[in-house]
Amino acid sequence: MLSLKARVLTAVVAAAVLGGAAVAYAANSAPAEVVDAETVGALRAGPRLQVLTNGLLSSVSASDTRGPRTISERKCDRAYAAGGTVACLAPVDALTATRLMVFDAQMNERKTVPLTGFPNRLKISASGRMVSWTVFLEGHSYATTGFSTQTGILDTQTGAVVSSLEEFKATVEGKPLTAADANYWGVTFTGDDNRFYATLSTGGKRYLVEGDLSARTVRTLTTNVECASVSPDGTRVAFKSAIDEDPKKGWRLSVLDLKMLRRTPLAEEHSVDDQAVWLDNDTVTYGLQRPDGVNDVWSTRADGTGAPALLVEGANSPAPLPA
Numbered sequence: 001m002l003s004l005k006a007r008v009l010t011a012v013v014a015a016a017v018l019g020g021a022a023v024a025y026a027a028n029s030a031p032a033e034v035v036d037a038e039t040v041g042a043l044r045a046g047p048r049l050q051v052l053t054n055g056l057l058s059s060v061s062a063s064d065t066r067g068p069r070t071i072s073e074r075k076c077d078r079a080y081a082a083g084g085t086v087a088c089l090a091p092v093d094a095l096t097a098t099r100l101m102v103f104d105a106q107m108n109e110r111k112t113v114p115l116t117g118f119p120n121r122l123k124i125s126a127s128g129r130m131v132s133w134t135v136f137l138e139g140h141s142y143a144t145t146g147f148s149t150q151t152g153i154l155d156t157q158t159g160a161v162v163s164s165l166e167e168f169k170a171t172v173e174g175k176p177l178t179a180a181d182a183n184y185w186g187v188t189f190t191g192d193d194n195r196f197y198a199t200l201s202t203g204g205k206r207y208l209v210e211g212d213l214s215a216r217t218v219r220t221l222t223t224n225v226e227c228a229s230v231s232p233d234g235t236r237v238a239f240k241s242a243i244d245e246d247p248k249k250g251w252r253l254s255v256l257d258l259k260m261l262r263r264t265p266l267a268e269e270h271s272v273d274d275q276a277v278w279l280d281n282d283t284v285t286y287g288l289q290r291p292d293g294v295n296d297v298w299s300t301r302a303d304g305t306g307a308p309a310l311l312v313e314g315a316n317s318p319a320p321l322p323a
Contacts, residue, residue, distance in 0.1 A: 083128020
């Protein structure tokens with residue numbers, strides 16, 4: 001079996017190849033003004049949508065998402081923004097491991113957390129206080145077997161770091177979890193900055209769990225719910241569910257009513273391997289990969305009606321930015 005270092009270096013080479021293809025595409029797509037990272041915050045006149053363009057932190061007008069894009073020099077494999085906080089999972093390269101970098105809205109660096117693994121998921125609570133990340137330690141796809149993840153949480157107010165959710169006490173279907181095969185990923189926070197949802201894989205099942213940060217506990221709610229994202233009103237989560245409960249068949253983007261645990265498949269019928277983001281209480285946005293490996297940002301209604309709409313070509317990691 002390859003060592004962790006060897007696996008990370010292999011992933012770096014693959015990422016570089018894909019990145020080169022993406023650059024060639026973007027050169028012929030949406031117009032963009034390139035600026036340095038420190039200038040990004042000053043250019044956010046009116047509501048904007050933050051995205052990654054060829055791995056560079058970018059933003060575009062929320063009212064004209066197909067228009068000119070402001071692109072910084074900040075490189076990220078995943079990025080997110082909320083509540084005046086911007087977070088970036090830095091790319092892995094041959095010399096350095098990834099790291100979580102946290103900035104304020106003007107891109108002043110607030111905190112850096114060294115990490116091991118390949119960047120995968122990133123989320124910030126609505127207040128901007130809590131930041132969570134997921135990295136792959138082994139493997140690079142949720143559709144394969146034998147992958148391993150590590151998911152942590154940073155409290156930007158206190159500086160406290162939860163290195164891994166595996167440190168928490170878990171209750172699975174009413175019983176304490178004793179198995180050693182637990183994997184967590186895809187955290188999303190509620191409005192109180194304490195309660196959260198995430199995915200737990202154990203015993204061949206993938207569960208939606210509800211977590212209590214201060215109590216350091218999680219409990220399962222239902223199965224086949226991955227990469228949840230809480231709606232602004234806190235009543236629902238957008239998520240991906242494995243088709244026929246088989247990840248190898250792909251994922252269907254859906255919304256779950258948290259009170260009734262009722263599922264609503266959304267209009268997007270392509271396989272969506274992403275942690276969706278709510279633009280508002282009625283609309284979710286997500287990254288969708290084309291057959292040639294290029295990502296685009298799409299949106300669709302949260303009630304399952306209508307049709308998906310293309311928002312930003314050649315981009316991923318969407319996050320709404322207020323005026």
